[in-house]
Amino acid sequence: MPGRRVLITGAGSYIGSALARxxxxxxHVDHVAGLDMRPxxxxxERETFIEADLRDPVISTLIPQEEVDTVVHNQxxxxxxxxxxxxxxxxxNVIGTLQLLAACERSSSIRTIVIRGSAGIYGSxxxxxxxxxxxLARLYPLRTRFQRDVGEIENLFDTYARRHPHxxxxxxxxxxxxxxxxxxxxxxxxxxxxxxxxxxxxxxIQVVHEEDGLGALVAAVHRPVQGAVNVASPGTIGLSRMIxxxxxxxxxxxxxxxxxxxxxxxxxxxxxLSDDFMRLxxxxxAVDTTRLVHEIGYAPSYxxxxxxxxxxx
Amino acid sequence: MSGPERDxxxxxxxxxxxxxxxLDTGLELPEALVRSTRVLPGSARRVxxxxxGRYTEDEWGxxxxxxxxxxxxxxxxxxxxxxxxxxxxxxxxxxGRALLAGNHxxxxxxxxxxxxxxxxxxxxxxxYPRFLVLDWAFELPWVSTAIRKVGxxxxxxxxxxxxxxxxxxxxxxxxxxxGTGKPFSERYRLQRFGRGGFVELALRTGAPIVPVxxxxxxxxxxxxxxxxxxxxxxxxxYFPLTPTFPWLGPLGAVPLPSKWRIEFCEPIPTAGYxxxxxxxxxxxxxxxxxxxxxxQQKIYENLVERRSAFV
Numbered sequence: 001m002p003g004r005r006v007l008i009t010g011a012g013s014y015i016g017s018a019l020a021r022x023x024x025x026x027x028h029v030d031h032v033a034g035l036d037m038r039p040x041x042x043x044x045e046r047e048t049f050i051e052a053d054l055r056d057p058v059i060s061t062l063i064p065q066e067e068v069d070t071v072v073h074n075q076x077x078x079x080x081x082x083x084x085x086x087x088x089x090x091x092x093n094v095i096g097t098l099q100l101l102a103a104c105e106r107s108s109s110i111r112t113i114v115i116r117g118s119a120g121i122y123g124s125x126x127x128x129x130x131x132x133x134x135x136l137a138r139l140y141p142l143r144t145r146f147q148r149d150v151g152e153i154e155n156l157f158d159t160y161a162r163r164h165p166h167x168x169x170x171x172x173x174x175x176x177x178x179x180x181x182x183x184x185x186x187x188x189x190x191x192x193x194x195x196x197x198x199x200x201x202x203x204x205i206q207v208v209h210e211e212d213g214l215g216a217l218v219a220a221v222h223r224p225v226q227g228a229v230n231v232a233s234p235g236t237i238g239l240s241r242m243i244x245x246x247x248x249x250x251x252x253x254x255x256x257x258x259x260x261x262x263x264x265x266x267x268x269x270x271x272x273l274s275d276d277f278m279r280l281x282x283x284x285x286a287v288d289t290t291r292l293v294h295e296i297g298y299a300p301s302y303x304x305x306x307x308x309x310x311x312x313x
Numbered sequence: 314m315s316g317p318e319r320d321x322x323x324x325x326x327x328x329x330x331x332x333x334x335x336l337d338t339g340l341e342l343p344e345a346l347v348r349s350t351r352v353l354p355g356s357a358r359r360v361x362x363x364x365x366g367r368y369t370e371d372e373w374g375x376x377x378x379x380x381x382x383x384x385x386x387x388x389x390x391x392x393x394x395x396x397x398x399x400x401x402x403x404x405x406x407x408x409g410r411a412l413l414a415g416n417h418x419x420x421x422x423x424x425x426x427x428x429x430x431x432x433x434x435x436x437x438x439x440x441y442p443r444f445l446v447l448d449w450a451f452e453l454p455w456v457s458t459a460i461r462k463v464g465x466x467x468x469x470x471x472x473x474x475x476x477x478x479x480x481x482x483x484x485x486x487x488x489x490x491x492g493t494g495k496p497f498s499e500r501y502r503l504q505r506f507g508r509g510g511f512v513e514l515a516l517r518t519g520a521p522i523v524p525v526x527x528x529x530x531x532x533x534x535x536x537x538x539x540x541x542x543x544x545x546x547x548x549x550x551y552f553p554l555t556p557t558f559p560w561l562g563p564l565g566a567v568p569l570p571s572k573w574r575i576e577f578c579e580p581i582p583t584a585g586y587x588x589x590x591x592x593x594x595x596x597x598x599x600x601x602x603x604x605x606x607x608x609q610q611k612i613y614e615n616l617v618e619r620r621s622a623f624v
Binding site: 127128130131133199200202204234235237238240241243244245246283286288305 | 363364365373374457466469472
């Protein structure tokens with residue numbers, strides 16, 4: 001039996017290049033191709049690297065040439081980078097996914113598509129169930145720009161899955177990631193000297209350790225399942241306990257002035273907080289990981305509290 | 314100087330001594346501080362541990378340290394303020410899943426709190442019950458945090474199902490907001506039990522239902538009227554007007570010292586019906602009515618036995 005041929009978008013990112021490295025060492029994988037706008041830092045991967053913009057229609061001729069059976073879509077922007085407008089972020093997320101799926105329509109060899117999406121689609125709501133199961137995605141209106149992006153990506157993917165019943169389409173819904181190497185909104189928040197919190201609120205936070213985030217992605221490539229799957233390190237941690245564990249001081253701010261005050265604090269080096277992140281700091285969110293463990297067959301090696309403890313050490 | 318004061322002084326002196334010794338032997342200040350907490354009494358050590366985040370919460374956000382720390386207040390209310398009389402504790406299973414279904418009154422969830430304290434203090438195998446709280450409370454600062462730390466969760470069937478599958482003791486109030494929002498003149502008359510959702514949960518998980526009759530909670534905030542305008546402004550399900558609230562401000566939230574009786578009634582087993590029975594509307598409504606009738610009857614019995622409401 002010939003080995004698998006995998007294409008990874010967003011291959012220049014930390015998790016993208018880590019996934020490529022893992023798959024390259026795998027005896028069942030014959031070929032790994034990476035696609036990104038910027039080349040990866042690791043020179044080993046340049047041989048099969050395609051430098052292209054997902055939003056560019058040219059990818060619908062580039063991708064079929066690779067004759068891959070598996071596509072891992074890892075180019076979803078969770079937080080605008082320096083100098084990136086929310087408009088660009090929306091374009092990369094939604095138009096990028098649209099172009100990628102259009103390219104997949106043209107490629108008859110595809111059997112599996114895995115998207116590294118976001119648990120942000122559930123939102124952060126005071127009345128929410130304490131653990132979101134996969135079927136509870138549309139319980140509340142999508143309130144923020146990023147949530148609407150994720151909602152649109154899931155709609156596009158669902159439509160594709162309906163049109164191609166022979167392709168296994170896995171939507172991984174990631175909780176915010178944390179880890180010693182990663183640079184995410186959570187790690188930036190925890191690295192700042194003070195951590196702004198909502199006065200009187202101490203929500204339950206759930207994260208995914210970078211190792212589990214990568215492990216789940218590898219497991220999903222090997223054993224994809226149809227539909228959405230939550231990815232998180234099990235358990236939750238109170239926001240104030242998380243801040244204290246990493247040795248930072250909470251800065252409680254009253255709800256009505258929170259957005260203005262944190263914007264002012266950016267001048268003294270506090271990170272920018274997205275709308276989603278602010279709602280997370282107020283109401284928190286946790287997901288149920290039964291499907292990840294029992295259907296994809298990945299048992300996370302960290303719990304959320306132990307991931308935070310390791311980050312603090 | 315009295316005993317406790319002297320102990321506190323001695324502890325402080327010992328703390329300073331060990332701290333100085335630590336610094337003299339060349340330790341950095343933070344390490345020396347941590348080392349010298351050893352001589353402090355347990356309570357101070359706990360406080361310091363909390364400042365470092367070294368305490369545990371379960372995945373629901375239940376924080377046992379916190380629950381223990383607020384217990385003296387609840388104990389005072391239980392023993393002296395409301396003089397709670399409890400009966401039928403042998404009807405509460407000591408382990409495994411079970412659903413406590415009680416009548417609801419009194420605006421703030423004091424009835425759930427007193428039920429929890431009763432189980433903790435009077436049961437031979439005490440455990441912290443988890444209770445479902447009207448979701449509106451989770452939008453409020455401080456209240457939301459405190460409720461989650463003592464074991465409250467949002468009243469959602471998904472939460473109840475998961476808690477029961479984890480073999481917890483779960484307290485529900487099937488009347489919901491209809492129970493707490495009724496005027497004083499309708500006290501102790503049970504409201505409609507929704508669509509029997511709590512019975513469906515019990516059937517699906519095979520958990521026995523223990524009806525609980527609470528007498529006394531209706532007098533703590535006698536509601537004379539409601540302000541629909543204030544409720545709309547605050548986006549609250551209702552805005553109560555009692556003899557003390559909102560006229561006395563936060564003091565109006567102090568409950569009146571009525572006399573309480575809590576009776577745990579004989580459990581209704583549901584495991585025999587099987588999980589599919591949760592879709593049998595007739596059975597669900599029958600069981601729901603059975604629970605309601607049991608609670609209503611026990612309320613009347615306990616009202617008679619209580620004799621007077623306050624003394």
